[in-house]
Amino acid sequence: MSASSKRFLPVVVVAAMVAAASGAVEFAYNGFGGAGLSLDGTATVTPAGLLQLTNDTNMSKGHAFHPDPVKFHRPMLSSFSTTFVFAIVSEFLDLSTSGFAFLVAPTTDLSTAMPQQYLGMFNGTDNGDARNHVFAVELDTVRNPEFADINNNHVGVDVNSLNSTVAAPAGYFDDGGGGAFHNLSLISREPMQVWVDYDAATTEVTVAMAPARQPRPRRPLISTRNINLSTVITDTAYVGFSSASSIVLVKHYVLGWSFALDGAAPALDYDKLPKLPRIGPKPRSKALTVALPIATTVSVLAAVALGFVLLRRRRRYAELREDWEVEFGPHRFAYKDLYDGTGGFRDKRLLGAGGFGRVYKGVLPGSGTYVAVKKVSHESRQGMKEFVAEVASIGRLRHRNLVPLLGYCRREGELLLVYDYMLNGSLDKHLHCHGDKPVLAWAQRVHIVRGVAAGLLYMHEDWEKVVIHRDIKASNVLVDGEMNGRLGDFGLARLYDHGTDPQTTHVVGTMGYLAPELVRTGKATTLSDVFAFGSFLLEVACGRRPIEEEEDDSAATVGVGIGDRFVLVDWVLGHWRKGSIAGAVDARLGLEYDVAEADLVLRLGLACLHPSPAARPTMRQVTQYLDGSAPLPELPPSYLTLDMSAGMERNQSLFNSWFVWRPSSRATTSVATMSDVALSGGR
Ligand SMILES: *[C@@H]1O[C@H](CO)[C@@H](O)[C@H](O)[C@H]1NC(C)=O
Ligand SMILES: *[C@@H]1O[C@H](CO)[C@@H](O)[C@H](O)[C@H]1NC(C)=O
Ligand SMILES: *[C@@H]1O[C@H](CO)[C@@H](O)[C@H](O)[C@H]1NC(C)=O
Ligand SMILES: *[C@@H]1O[C@H](CO)[C@@H](O)[C@H](O)[C@H]1NC(C)=O
Numbered sequence: 193m194s195a196s197s198k199r200f201l202p203v204v205v206v207a208a209m210v211a212a213a214s215g216a217v218e219f220a221y222n223g224f225g226g227a228g229l230s231l232d233g234t235a236t237v238t239p240a241g242l243l244q245l246t247n248d249t250n251m252s253k254g255h256a257f258h259p260d261p262v263k264f265h266r267p268m269l270s271s272f273s274t275t276f277v278f279a280i281v282s283e284f285l286d287l288s289t290s291g292f293a294f295l296v297a298p299t300t301d302l303s304t305a306m307p308q309q310y311l312g313m314f315n316g317t318d319n320g321d322a323r324n325h326v327f328a329v330e331l332d333t334v335r336n337p338e339f340a341d342i343n344n345n346h347v348g349v350d351v352n353s354l355n356s357t358v359a360a361p362a363g364y365f366d367d368g369g370g371g372a373f374h375n376l377s378l379i380s381r382e383p384m385q386v387w388v389d390y391d392a393a394t395t396e397v398t399v400a401m402a403p404a405r406q407p408r409p410r411r412p413l414i415s416t417r418n419i420n421l422s423t424v425i426t427d428t429a430y431v432g433f434s435s436a437s438s439i440v441l442v443k444h445y446v447l448g449w450s451f452a453l454d455g456a457a458p459a460l461d462y463d464k465l466p467k468l469p470r471i472g473p474k475p476r477s478k479a480l481t482v483a484l485p486i487a488t489t490v491s492v493l494a495a496v497a498l499g500f501v502l503l504r505r506r507r508r509y510a511e512l513r514e515d516w517e518v519e520f521g522p523h524r525f526a527y528k529d530l531y532d533g534t535g536g537f538r539d540k541r542l543l544g545a546g547g548f549g550r551v552y553k554g555v556l557p558g559s560g561t562y563v564a565v566k567k568v569s570h571e572s573r574q575g576m577k578e579f580v581a582e583v584a585s586i587g588r589l590r591h592r593n594l595v596p597l598l599g600y601c602r603r604e605g606e607l608l609l610v611y612d613y614m615l616n617g618s619l620d621k622h623l624h625c626h627g628d629k630p631v632l633a634w635a636q637r638v639h640i641v642r643g644v645a646a647g648l649l650y651m652h653e654d655w656e657k658v659v660i661h662r663d664i665k666a667s668n669v670l671v672d673g674e675m676n677g678r679l680g681d682f683g684l685a686r687l688y689d690h691g692t693d694p695q696t697t698h699v700v701g702t703m704g705y706l707a708p709e710l711v712r713t714g715k716a717t718t719l720s721d722v723f724a725f726g727s728f729l730l731e732v733a734c735g736r737r738p739i740e741e742e743e744d745d746s747a748a749t750v751g752v753g754i755g756d757r758f759v760l761v762d763w764v765l766g767h768w769r770k771g772s773i774a775g776a777v778d779a780r781l782g783l784e785y786d787v788a789e790a791d792l793v794l795r796l797g798l799a800c801l802h803p804s805p806a807a808r809p810t811m812r813q814v815t816q817y818l819d820g821s822a823p824l825p826e827l828p829p830s831y832l833t834l835d836m837s838a839g840m841e842r843n844q845s846l847f848n849s850w851f852v853w854r855p856s857s858r859a860t861t862s863v864a865t866m867s868d869v870a871l872s873g874g875r
C-alpha cells in the first residue's frame with residue numbers, strides 16, 4: 193500500500209490513519225474520543241476518551257470494534273501487529289470477574305456469545321468450533337477449570353476457543369542482564385501495554401506486555417509457532433475488544449490502541465492517553481513531605497513544622513456532619529471523644545484488623561464505659577444516609593445475645609462504629625487459637641450456639657423489623673464476660689450494598705458461609721442467614737473452618753476447584769453416612785462431650801446447610817431443636833446421595849466466574865467481607 197493512498201483524518205483527540213477503500217491497514221488511537229468505534233453492550237467511550245468495555249451491569253457483555261473491516265487476505269493472509277494500553281479497575285483490589293480479550297472476528301455481531309467466563313466471545317456450545325473464525329489474545333483474571341486455565345492472572349492465545357493454545361502468567365522479562373521475570377497483576381488498576389504480532393510467513397504469534405511507559409521487552413512473554421491463521425481469520429474481518437461484566441464493580445478500560453497489517457503497529461503516545469478515573473481515597477497531599485527536604489534553612493523548617501502542627505491540630509478532630517444527621521443526634525459520637533478514648537487510635541489498643549477495618553479498644557470519657565470502636569473506610573457518600581438511619585434503627589435492637597451498637601461518627605472517607613466492649617473477645621480466637629488457650633469446653637460451645645440462635649431469632653422474627661445479618665461466622669460472634677455468645681457487626685454488609693448501584697448488589701459475605709442461592713441471586717434472606725448459621729454450627733462443633741486451604745500454598749491459583757481444600761460439610765456428611773456423625777466433633781475435646789448433643793448440633797448444621805432454601809429450618813425451629821422443645825427430624829434419605837460438594841462446586845464455578853479470591857489469611861477466605869474483624873480481643 194503506497195503512502196499516497198493514505199489520508200489523514202483529523203479528529204479531536206485521535207489521530208487515526210485510515211486507508212482508503214480497501215479497509216483500514218493501519219490506525220492509532222491515543223484515546224478514543226471521535227474514533228467512531230463500533231460499540232455494543234456495555235461498551236462506551238467516556239467523555240475523557242477512555243474505551244470502557246464494561247460497567248457493573250449484571251451478566252452483560254461489551255464489544256468495541258474498529259469501524260471498518262480489515263482485508264486480511266491480499267490474497268494470502270497478511271501479517272499483522274497491534275498494541276494497546278489497558279487497565280482493569282476493580283473496586284476491591286483482590287476481586288475480579290473474568291477479563292477481556294483483543295480479538296479478530298468475522299463479524300461485529302457477537303449477540304449469541306455469553307457473558308461471564310465466556311468473555312463475550314463464545315458460548316457453551318460453540319467453544320472450540322472451527323466455524324467461529326476467531327483469533328484472540330485473552331487477558332484473563334479468573335481461573336476457569338472448564339477452559340483448562342493455568343491461573344487467575346494469565347495471558348492466553350485463543351484460536352476459536354477459550355481453551356488457550358498457549359498461555360503464560362501475566363508478566364514480563366527484564367531487558368537487563370539477568371532477564372528476570374516480573375509478575376504483573378492484571379487487576380492492579382495500573383495501566384499496562386500489550387503487543388501482539390502475527391507473522392504469516394513463519395506462523396508465529398508473539399505476545400509481550402509491560403507496565404505502561406516501559407519499552408517493549410526484548411524477550412516476549414509468549415512466542416509460539418505453528419499457529420497457522422490462514423483458515424482461521426476470514427478474508428475480511430473485524431478487530432477489536434470483547435469483555436463481559438458482572439455484578440461486581442470491575443471496569444475494563446482501553447486507553448490507546450494501534451494496529452497495522454504488514455508492519456509494526458504505530459507507537460502510542462503516552463502523554464496523549466486519557467487518564468483513568470481515580471478510585472479509592474484521595475492521595476494525601478504530598479506538599480509537606482516534598483517541601484521539607486527542599487527547605488534548607490532552619491527558619492523554613494520551623495515554619496513548616498509549625499504550620500504542620502497547627503494543621504494537624506485542626507485536622508485531628510475534624511468530622512463530617514451534614515444537615516440530615518440532626519435527627520440521629522443521640523447516636524452521634526464526637527470524634528474527639530473517640531480519639532482521646534482510644535489513645536489516638538494507637539496500635540496498642542488494636543483489637544483486630546481485617547480487610548475492611550480496624551477495631552480499637554476504648555473508654556468513653558465521662559461515663560468510663562469500655563467500647564470497641566470500629567473504623568471502616570468508606571468513600572462513597574451514596575447510601576450513607578440510609579446506612580446511618582439503619583445504624584440508628586439497629587442501635588435500638590436490644591437482646592442479650594447481640595452486641596449493642598452504641599452509635600457512630602463520620603469523618604472524611606471514614607465511618608466509626610461504636611460497640612459495647614466484649615470482655616472475652618471473638619469466638620474465632622477461642623475456637624481456632626491453638627496453644628496457649630485451653631480448649632473451649634463442649635458445654636460452653638453449646639451455650640454459645642444457643643445464645644447466637646436466640647439472638648438471630650430475635651433479629652429475624654421478634655423485632656419490629658426483619659433484620660438480616662448477612663455475615664454470620666465465628667469471627668463475628670463475641671463472647672462476653674459470662675461466656676455468652678453475642679452476634680456483632682450486623683448491618684455492616686448493607687453499607688456496601690447501599691453504596692453501589694441500587695439495581696445491583698454485591699454478594700457480600702464470607703466463602704463457606706454463602707448460601708448457593710445468595711451467590712446466584714444476590715438476595716440475602718433469613719434463610720441465607722440460616723445457611724450461614726449451619727456452617728457456624730459445624731465450625732463450633734468441629735473446631736474447623738468451613739473451608740480450609742490445604743497447607744501447600746499454591747495461593748495464586750486458589751479460587752478453583754474444591755479438590756485442594758478441606759470442606760467441612762463434606763467431612764461431617766461423610767461421618768453421618770458412616771453412622772457416626774459425632775466422630776466429627778473437635779478431636780481436641782477427646783471424650784469430653786455429650787454424644788447426643790453433638791449428634792443434634794451436627795445434624796442440625798447439615799439441615800441448615802441444605803442447598804435448597806425451602807428445605808432449611810427457620811430460626812424459630814432451630815432454637816426449638818436446640819433447646820429440645822421439638823425433636824429434630826431425621827435427615828431425609830436424600831442426604832445419603834446429596835452431593836453437597838457438587839452443589840458447592842456449581843456454586844463455586846458460578847462464583848468463580850464472578851470473583852477471584854485470595855485467602856486473606858492462610859485459613860479464612862473472605863470475599864468482600866468488611867466484617868471479618870474481631871470486635872474485641874480481651875484475653
Ligand atoms: C451499562 O451499560 C448499559 C448498556 O449500555 C446501560 O444500559 C447501563 O445503564 C449502564 N450502566 C451503568 C451503571 O452505567
Ligand atoms: C452459540 O453461538 C452460536 C454461533 O456461534 C449459535 O449458533 C448458537 O445458537 C449459540 N448457542 C447458544 C446456546 O446460545
Ligand atoms: C477445554 O478444556 C477442558 C478442560 O481440560 C476440556 O474438558 C474441554 O473439552 C476443552 N474444550 C475444548 C473445546 O477444547
Ligand atoms: C497455512 O495454511 C495454508 C492453508 O492450509 C497453507 O496454504 C499455508 O502454506 C500455510 N502456511 C504456512 C506458513 O505453513
Ligand SMILES: *[C@@H]1O[C@H](CO)[C@@H](O)[C@H](O)[C@H]1NC(C)=O
Nearest residue numbers: 250251439696697712713714
Ligand atoms: C444476575 O443475573 C442472573 C442471570 O440473569 C440472575 O439470576 C441474578 O439474579 C442476577 N443477579 C443480580 C444481583 O441481579
Ligand SMILES: *[C@@H]1O[C@H](CO)[C@@H](O)[C@H](O)[C@H]1NC(C)=O
Nearest residue numbers: 361372373374375747748749
Ligand atoms: C510470580 O508469581 C508466581 C505465582 O504467584 C510466583 O510463584 C512467582 O514466584 C512470582 N515470581 C516473581 C518473580 O515474583
